[in-house]
Amino acid sequence: MNKATRLFPGWCGGLLLLLSLPALAADHAVILMYHHFGDDTPPSTSVTLAQFDAHLAYLADNGYRVWPLEQIVTQLRDRKPLPEKVVAISVDDAYTSVYHEAWPRLRARSWPFTVFVATDPVDQGLHAMMSWQQMREMAAAGVSFASHSRAHDHLVRHRAGEDEAQWRARVRADLLHAQARLQAELGRSPPLFAYPYGEYDNSLRTLVGELGYSAFGQQSGPVSNYADPLALPRYPMAVAFAALDEVRDKLQSLPLPVLHVEPDDPVLAPDETRPVLTLTLHPGGYDPNTLGCYVSGQGRVTPRWLDADRTRFTVQAERPLAVGRSRYNCTAQSSSGAGWLWYSQPWILRHPDGSWYRE
Numbered sequence: 001m002n003k004a005t006r007l008f009p010g011w012c013g014g015l016l017l018l019l020s021l022p023a024l025a026a027d028h029a030v031i032l033m034y035h036h037f038g039d040d041t042p043p044s045t046s047v048t049l050a051q052f053d054a055h056l057a058y059l060a061d062n063g064y065r066v067w068p069l070e071q072i073v074t075q076l077r078d079r080k081p082l083p084e085k086v087v088a089i090s091v092d093d094a095y096t097s098v099y100h101e102a103w104p105r106l107r108a109r110s111w112p113f114t115v116f117v118a119t120d121p122v123d124q125g126l127h128a129m130m131s132w133q134q135m136r137e138m139a140a141a142g143v144s145f146a147s148h149s150r151a152h153d154h155l156v157r158h159r160a161g162e163d164e165a166q167w168r169a170r171v172r173a174d175l176l177h178a179q180a181r182l183q184a185e186l187g188r189s190p191p192l193f194a195y196p197y198g199e200y201d202n203s204l205r206t207l208v209g210e211l212g213y214s215a216f217g218q219q220s221g222p223v224s225n226y227a228d229p230l231a232l233p234r235y236p237m238a239v240a241f242a243a244l245d246e247v248r249d250k251l252q253s254l255p256l257p258v259l260h261v262e263p264d265d266p267v268l269a270p271d272e273t274r275p276v277l278t279l280t281l282h283p284g285g286y287d288p289n290t291l292g293c294y295v296s297g298q299g300r301v302t303p304r305w306l307d308a309d310r311t312r313f314t315v316q317a318e319r320p321l322a323v324g325r326s327r328y329n330c331t332a333q334s335s336s337g338a339g340w341l342w343y344s345q346p347w348i349l350r351h352p353d354g355s356w357y358r359e
Helices: 003-007 015-020 049-061 069-077 096-108 119-123 132-140 164-186 202-210 244-251
Strands: 028-034 086-092 114-117 144-147 192-194 214-216 258-262 276-281 292-295 299-301 312-316 324-333 340-349
Touching: 028 069, 028 244, 049 096, 049 244, 069 086, 069 144, 069 192, 086 096, 096 132, 114 132, 114 192, 119 164, 132 144, 132 164, 144 164, 144 192, 164 202, 202 214
Parallel strands: 028 086, 086 114, 114 144, 192 214
Antiparallel strands: 258 276, 276 312, 292 299, 292 324, 324 340
C-alpha cells in the first residue's frame, strides 16, 4: 500500500487524480522526542538539563504553542487547521529522569507532554524506570501515557522458525497486552503508539493501523497532512543534536509535500545496500534548485529530478549503508524563502548472512 492510499483511504483513482486535486493544506506541527534528562545517562539518548532548559526557554520566548500530542493527531486526522508554531513534547521509555527532571520543568509552565511506555520493565520494577504510582500522579496532573509496546522488542523481526501468521499473532498480543496494562494502571491511554527503536515495516504498520493507533517513528521532520499517520515523524533530541541553533532550525522546519514514496517499506534485503528512493511531490511551495539529500554516515548526495516540472526525484547512497538503521534526509528551501522543507526516510538493512543486525 502506498502513502497516498493510506492518506486517502477511499482513494482509488491513481496518482494523476491526486495531483489534479487542490493542494492539501500544509498545516504542520513539530514533535520533539526525548528519552533521558541529565548528564549521567547515555549521550546518544539524553539531553543535558542545561540543554532541556534552553529548549523550554526558547519555546516560551518565541511564541510556540505546546499542544498535547493527541490533539495534534486529531486535528490532522480531521483536516482541521493548526495555528502557527505548534509543538508537542514526547518522551520514550518512561525513565526516572522524566519524573524527577522533565516533569517539574514542564509542570511549572503548565505544558502537556506524552510519555510512551514499554509496560514490562515497569511491571518488573526496574530501577531505571518510573513506577506506576509515579505515573498515576503525573496522569492525575494531565500528563498523557501511551504505548511503546510490552517489552520494547524489535517488533519487525521474526523469531527463528516463525512464519508470518505466528509473527502477527505474537505482535498483536504484545500490543494488546501493553494497552491493557496502561488502561488498568492509569485509567486511560490514548490510541497512540511509538515503534520501539523507530523500527517498522509494512506488515507492522498495517497491524498497528488495524488496532486503531496513530503511530510514530524516530525519523525526523514535521508532521502534516502529507505525513503517513502510521509513521509520523519526530525530531530525536540527544546531546550531539540538541544545541539550541539546531533545535531552532528543526522547530522552524516545514513539511516537504511528499505524495508518494517508493519503496515505502523501510526494511531492506541484505543485498539492498544502496536503496533507490523515489519521491513524488505536490507541485509548488518549494525551490527545486535548493533540493539536497543527506545519507547517514555519508553526508550530502545529489538527487536527480525525473520530470521537467521537477515534482519527482530519485536519490541513492553513493556507498553501501551500514548494517542496521540509516536514513535519507531530504530538504529544500520554501519558494518564499521562509524556511526549509524536510522529509526523512528510515531504512533497516539486514546483515549479509540474512539475519537481523546485531546491536
